[in-house]
Amino acid sequence: MENDGFIVIEGIHKNPNNIETLDEKTKKVHGPFKRKQAEVLAKSLIQKNVDNFYHRAWVIKEGLEINNICEECRKEEESVKQNLIMHGYKICYSCNLAKTIFPI
Ligand SMILES: [Zn+2]
Structure with a gap:
């Protein structure tokens, strides 16, 4: 069960290394998924937005x-x-x- 219930959050950040600077208006939440699926999705989202320095995707346990x-x-x-x-x-x-x- 520990590997279930992960979500992916993507969006534009003021500081792409700090999830707390995510712009709520650009925020998209995907999932929940199993951890592996969430990681694959986050990776593909990051690759898709590789030209946008301020875009980031994070894998987070759901409900945290x-x-x-x-x-x-x-x-x-x-x-x-x-x-x-x-x-x-x-x-x-x-x-x-x-x-x-x-x-x-
Ligand atoms: Zn502790």
Whole structure:
């Protein structure tokens, strides 16, 4: 089940490295998909818009708010958003480390 329920968000960003700068008017949400499908779609969207520097597509677990609250320990930490964008999970650095060492 862990690989289900991923969405792809695409749109124009003020800063293409920061999902929070996405322009709501250009925002399109696709899915939910299985994680692999979502990644394939995000890649194709990025390729299709390769000429537009400000266009980005992100793969995100469905139903997650974009903030820095860790889903495991509920602490707020800067690394949570980075992990969300990179791995699709809202998890802080220390919980992620614990999960890597002791996989659930
Ligand atoms: Zn945590």
